[in-house]
Amino acid sequence: MTLAEEVREKALQLKQDFDDVKEAGYAEGYPKGVVDGEADGYNKGKTDGYNEGYADGLANGGGGSQAVDLFPYMKIVQFDSAFSEITEPQVFHLEQVISLNQTFYNSRLFCPKITLYISDKCTNLQHTFRYGHIDTVSTIEEIEIIGDTSKITTYNQAFNYRQSIKRILGAFDFSSCTVANSTTAMFGNCTSLQEFYPVANTIKVAISFANSPNLIPACKQAIINGLADLTGQTTQTITFHKDVVLSEEQKATITLKNWTLVQ
Amino acid sequence: MREEILTQRVLIADDGYFLTNGKTSGEVATMPIDADASVWREITEEEKIAIDKENSEETEE
Numbered sequence: 001m002t003l004a005e006e007v008r009e010k011a012l013q014l015k016q017d018f019d020d021v022k023e024a025g026y027a028e029g030y031p032k033g034v035v036d037g038e039a040d041g042y043n044k045g046k047t048d049g050y051n052e053g054y055a056d057g058l059a060n061g062g063g064g065s066q067a068v069d070l071f072p073y074m075k076i077v078q079f080d081s082a083f084s085e086i087t088e089p090q091v092f093h094l095e096q097v098i099s100l101n102q103t104f105y106n107s108r109l110f111c112p113k114i115t116l117y118i119s120d121k122c123t124n125l126q127h128t129f130r131y132g133h134i135d136t137v138s139t140i141e142e143i144e145i146i147g148d149t150s151k152i153t154t155y156n157q158a159f160n161y162r163q164s165i166k167r168i169l170g171a172f173d174f175s176s177c178t179v180a181n182s183t184t185a186m187f188g189n190c191t192s193l194q195e196f197y198p199v200a201n202t203i204k205v206a207i208s209f210a211n212s213p214n215l216i217p218a219c220k221q222a223i224i225n226g227l228a229d230l231t232g233q234t235t236q237t238i239t240f241h242k243d244v245v246l247s248e249e250q251k252a253t254i255t256l257k258n259w260t261l262v263q
Numbered sequence: 264m265r266e267e268i269l270t271q272r273v274l275i276a277d278d279g280y281f282l283t284n285g286k287t288s289g290e291v292a293t294m295p296i297d298a299d300a301s302v303w304r305e306i307t308e309e310e311k312i313a314i315d316k317e318n319s320e321e322t323e324e
Contacts, residue, residue: 160319180286185319208287210315235298239287251293255271260294262287 077103084108084138091115095147099124106132109140109164118147123176126154131161134189138164141192145170149199156181160188167195174202174226183207195219198226208239210262215244224250230258237262270296274303281311288314 001009076099077092087110094100094116101124104114109129129143141164150173159165177183183205187193193212196219203226209215215223223238224246230236238254239262240246246254246261254261274282274292281288284302288311292303306314 157319184286188319206286210287210289235295237284237287237292239289242290252271255293255295258295258298260292260298262282262289262292 075099076101079104079107084110086111089113089115091117093117095119095121097122100128101125102127102130104129106130108135109138109162111140113142113144114140115144115146118145118149120148120151122147122149123151123153125152125158126156127160128158129162129165130157130159133161135161135163138162140164142167142169144168145172149173150175152176154179154182155186156183157185157188159190159193160185163189163191165190166192168193169195169197171197171199173199174204174207175199177203177205180205187212197222200225201228202226203238204228204230204236206237206239208237209244210239210241213241213243215240220244220246220250224253227254227257227259233258235260239263272296272298272300274300276305280305280307282306283311283314285314286318 073096074094075097077094077097078101083104084107090111090113092115095118097118098121100116100118100122105127125145131138140162143159143165145168147170149171152173153176155172155174155177159168174183183203186207187196187209189211190209191211192214193209194214194216196209196215200222207223209223220240227238235258237260242263244263246263251261272294274294276282276290281290282292282303283306284292284304288306294300
């Protein structure tokens with residue numbers, strides 16, 4: 001056999017081997033694909049069909065109970081400490097709620113943010129997010145309260161002991177807070193707090209940010225702007241952490257409004 | 264041109280001490296000149312901790 005013939009014969013053998021392997025692979029792969037595809041298809045069809053059927057049945061069923069969001073109808077809301085199982089941001093429409101007293105009291109909060117929609121029906125934010133003691137476990141960083149806060153008469157210890165909170169957003173109106181302890185320890189132990197924005201000229205009783213050294217400049221100014229002018233009335237105190245730097249102009253604004261600045 | 268005459272009374276606690284009016288405490292109290300300074304007294308750190316704790320425990324009306 002010549003070299004050329006030998007090469008040609010080997011090439012033909014290689015091609016035959018390739019074809020044989022390909023055919024064997026196909027023979028093995030095809031039935032498995034049929035089985036797996038059928039199982040996957042069956043399961044997906046079953047799940048999708050079930051979900052669609054359930055939703056349709058729920059929407060169209062008569063005489064039975066329907067899954068309805070009851071939060072907009074609640075007047076008082078208090079969560080169990082088992083709220084700690086929730087890790088996604090949460091939004092609650094609580095426009096009918098009249099009291100948020102202890103709503104998240106002593107709950108470990110691992111969701112990054114809680115948003116509460118309220119209305120002027122709400123008058124009580126006492127202990128709303130208070131923890132039982134210094135909270136070194138929770139990881140929540142942001143709370144936002146959206147709605148009319150002008151009828152709230154107490155924020156007593158509303159965020160006390162919550163060390164992880166950095167931002168408390170919303171326009172907090174203190175117009176209806178006229179009792180001395182309505183703001184007591186509102187931000188007690190809020191050591192991470194950076195942002196809080198009161199409505200201008202509404203704070204009329206003593207308020208303290210003594211545990212919050214990290215207030216951003218905009219927040220500091222907003223707090224000072226939030227102090228009502230108490231000229232002719234009893235002097236109240238505004239307490240900032242000793243590391244919070246205030247300009248001489250800011251200090252003058254505080255005392256000109258008849259407030260005592262404590263640091 | 265504007266003129267501002269700032270009249271303030273500043274109470275400064277001695278080193279290692281704090282000022283309190285029974286509700287809040289700090290090292291420096293800057294107040295209007297005609298504010299009642301007699302409500303402020305000097306306390307030790309231990310007393311400050313106790314007052315802060317008492318105010319944190321103070322609950323609903």
